[in-house]
Amino acid sequence: MPLRNRSSSSPAARQVLVQAPGRLRALVRGSEIGLIVLAGLIGCASGLSVAAMNRATQAMREVLYGLPPGMRLSAATDLSPLAILLAPAFGGVLLALFTLALRWRRRPRRAPVDPIEANALHGGRMSLSDSTVVVIQNTISNGSGVSVGMEAAYTQFCAGVASRLGLSFELRRADQRTLVGCGAAAAIAAAFGAPLTGAFYAFELIIGTYSIATLTPVVVAALCGSVVARALVAQTSLVTVDRADAITTTVLTTLDTMPSLTLGLLCAGLGILIMRGVTLVEAGFRITRLPALCAPVVGGLCVGGLALLASPQVLSGGHGALHLHLEAHGNALGLSALIVLFVAKAIASAISIGSGFRGGLFFASLFLGAVAGEIFAVGMPLILPGMVNFGLTPLAYAVIGMSSLSVAVIGGPLTMTFLALELTGSFPITGLVLVAVIASSLTVRKTFGYSFATWRFHLRGESIRSAHDVGWIRTLTVGRLMRREVSTASIDQSLASFLRKHPLGSPSRVVMVDGDGRYAGIVLVPEAHAALLETEGASPDLASLLRHRDDVLTAEMNAKAATAAFDRTESEALAVVEDLKTRKVIGLLTESHTLKRYSEELDRQRRAVLGEAT
CATH class of the missing domain: 3.10.580.10 (CBS-domain)
Structure with a gap:
C-alpha cells in the first residue's frame, strides 16, 4: 500500500499513514453502507481491545494483591495489609520508570489528544501512538490499585484506532468525527455490556450532537463492541434484581420525584467538590516541589494508607465494590461507615489523579454516587421521620445517586439514564433517574460550567466545553x-x-x-x-x-x-x-x-x- 505524509497541525496527521486501496476508499467515502461496515469493524476491534485491557489489569491486580482468579480488588475482604499499603506505591514506581523510558527515547512531550478534544478541535484526528501510551499508563495505574478507572484508556485507544482507520480512508471531516464517536461508543458498550449507554455516550460527549446520519454507524459499533466483549470476558451484572420489591415498595407516584430531585441536586454539589478537589491536590503537589517522577509514588502510598484506614473498597475503579452496593438485598454498612467510605473514596480518587496517575473518574463517580444514594436513603428517615423513603428502597436511591453524581462529573444526562435502564430494566426507576440527572446536569452547567474532561481543558487554557466541532x-x-x-x-x-x-x-x-x-x-x-x-x-x-x-x-x-x-x-x-x-x-x-x-x-x-x- 502506498504511504503518504499528510501535513496538518494535529498530532495524528504528522505521522506517515497507510492508505486503504483506492477502490475501498471510494466505496466508504461514497456510500453510507461502507461507513456502517467500517463502524462495525471498529466495534469488533474495540470489543477485543477492551477485553484485552480488562484481562491485563486483572492479571496485574491478582499478582500484586494475591487475588483469586476473577476476584475484583475492591470487593476483596482478605487482603494483606502490606500489599494494600505498598502495591499502589509500586504502581507509582512503574509509572515513573515508564516515563523515564519515554524520555530516554526522546519522545516529544505533549498532552495526548483525547476523543473530545480531537472532535472539537482537530476534526477527529488522533495519534494512535499517544493513545497507546495512555493505555499503558492507565493499565499501570488501575492494575496497581489506585483509585482510577480504565474507561479513559478504553475510549482513548478505541477512538484512536477509529481515527487512524478513518485517516487511512481519507474520510470527510464529518465522517471522521463520527468514526471517532463509533470507537468511543464501542468502548463504553464493551466495558459495561450496555449498547445504548455506549451509543449515547458517543452522541452526547464525543460527537456533541445526535443526528440521523450518525445514528446507524454509532449504534452498530456499540452493538458489535458489546457482543465481542461479552464473548471474550465474563461480565457480571452490576444490579441483580430478583424480585419486585428490590427497587420499590409501593406503586410510584408524583411525590416520589421530590426525593429524587433533592438527591440529584445534592449529587451536583458533590460532583463539583470532587472536581475541585482534584485541582487542589494537583496544586498541593506543585507547592511541595516534589519531583514529578516521585509524586505518583507518594500518591500511591497515600491511597494505600486510606484503604487501610477506611476500606479496601477505595482501591481501583470500584467495580467489585459497586456490585456489592447494588445487590438486591443492599449493603449492610451503617450511616457512619458509608460516610467514611464516601469521603475516603473521593479523597483517594483526587489523590490518584492529582499525583500523576493516569485514569478517569467515570467508574469512581458511579461508585461514589451509589454510596451517596445509600447515605441519602439511610439519612432521610432521620431528617423526615415517618416518610420512610417514600416508595423507594435503598437500592433505588443507590441507582439514582449513581447516575446523578456521574452525570455531574462526566456529563451526558441521557447516557446515564440509559445506563440505569440497562442495569435495572425498570422503567419507573429510569423516569426518576431522568429527573435527578437533569437536575444535576443543569445545576453543574449553571454553577460550575464544566464536566471533568472540559474542566481539565479549561485548566490548560482551552475554551472548549463540549465535543461540538469548533x-x-x-x-x-x-x-x-x-x-x-x-x-x-x-x-x-x-x-x-x-x-x-x-x-x-x-x-x-x-x-x-x-x-x-x-x-x-x-x-x-x-x-x-x-x-x-x-x-x-x-x-x-x-x-x-x-x-x-x-x-x-x-x-x-x-x-x-x-x-x-x-x-x-x-x-x-x-x-x-x-x-x-x-x-x-x-x-x-x-x-x-x-x-x-x-x-x-x-x-x-x-x-x-x-x-x-x-
Whole structure:
C-alpha cells in the first residue's frame, strides 16, 4: 500500500499513514453502507481491545494483591495489609520508570489528544501512538490499585484506532468525527455490556450532537463492541434484581420525584467538590516541589494508607465494590461507615489523579454516587421521620445517586439514564433517574460550567466545553479572510494634500501609518472632506480625524474573535497588523465580509450534522 505524509497541525496527521486501496476508499467515502461496515469493524476491534485491557489489569491486580482468579480488588475482604499499603506505591514506581523510558527515547512531550478534544478541535484526528501510551499508563495505574478507572484508556485507544482507520480512508471531516464517536461508543458498550449507554455516550460527549446520519454507524459499533466483549470476558451484572420489591415498595407516584430531585441536586454539589478537589491536590503537589517522577509514588502510598484506614473498597475503579452496593438485598454498612467510605473514596480518587496517575473518574463517580444514594436513603428517615423513603428502597436511591453524581462529573444526562435502564430494566426507576440527572446536569452547567474532561481543558487554557466541532472556527482566521491589497497613507501630510489624493468617490476609508510605517489609525474620507468644509480659516490637523488608533486585528485571530472586536469597537472595518509590537499593516478586514463567511461556514457545518450534501 502506498504511504503518504499528510501535513496538518494535529498530532495524528504528522505521522506517515497507510492508505486503504483506492477502490475501498471510494466505496466508504461514497456510500453510507461502507461507513456502517467500517463502524462495525471498529466495534469488533474495540470489543477485543477492551477485553484485552480488562484481562491485563486483572492479571496485574491478582499478582500484586494475591487475588483469586476473577476476584475484583475492591470487593476483596482478605487482603494483606502490606500489599494494600505498598502495591499502589509500586504502581507509582512503574509509572515513573515508564516515563523515564519515554524520555530516554526522546519522545516529544505533549498532552495526548483525547476523543473530545480531537472532535472539537482537530476534526477527529488522533495519534494512535499517544493513545497507546495512555493505555499503558492507565493499565499501570488501575492494575496497581489506585483509585482510577480504565474507561479513559478504553475510549482513548478505541477512538484512536477509529481515527487512524478513518485517516487511512481519507474520510470527510464529518465522517471522521463520527468514526471517532463509533470507537468511543464501542468502548463504553464493551466495558459495561450496555449498547445504548455506549451509543449515547458517543452522541452526547464525543460527537456533541445526535443526528440521523450518525445514528446507524454509532449504534452498530456499540452493538458489535458489546457482543465481542461479552464473548471474550465474563461480565457480571452490576444490579441483580430478583424480585419486585428490590427497587420499590409501593406503586410510584408524583411525590416520589421530590426525593429524587433533592438527591440529584445534592449529587451536583458533590460532583463539583470532587472536581475541585482534584485541582487542589494537583496544586498541593506543585507547592511541595516534589519531583514529578516521585509524586505518583507518594500518591500511591497515600491511597494505600486510606484503604487501610477506611476500606479496601477505595482501591481501583470500584467495580467489585459497586456490585456489592447494588445487590438486591443492599449493603449492610451503617450511616457512619458509608460516610467514611464516601469521603475516603473521593479523597483517594483526587489523590490518584492529582499525583500523576493516569485514569478517569467515570467508574469512581458511579461508585461514589451509589454510596451517596445509600447515605441519602439511610439519612432521610432521620431528617423526615415517618416518610420512610417514600416508595423507594435503598437500592433505588443507590441507582439514582449513581447516575446523578456521574452525570455531574462526566456529563451526558441521557447516557446515564440509559445506563440505569440497562442495569435495572425498570422503567419507573429510569423516569426518576431522568429527573435527578437533569437536575444535576443543569445545576453543574449553571454553577460550575464544566464536566471533568472540559474542566481539565479549561485548566490548560482551552475554551472548549463540549465535543461540538469548533476547530473550523480556529482555521477560519483573519489571515484567511482579510484583503491584503490595502493602500496606506502617511499621517505626517497635511489635510489638503490628503484630500487631493483621496477625493470623494474614492475608497471610503484609508489606513494611516506614521513615519516608521507603524499603524496609526483609520481616516474616513467623507468625514475628512466634511471637516474641511465645517472649519473656517486653518484646516484641522489630520491626526485629529484618526479613528481606532488602538483597535487592530492580527492574522492569527479567528472569525469569532474578529466579530467580537467589531462589536466592541463599533467599526465596520479594522486594520490587520503583523503583530502588536511592530504594528506593520498587512491587510484590512470588513465586518460584512467576516459575517458572510462565518454564516457560510455555520451553514456548512449544520448541513454536515444533518447528513445533507455540502
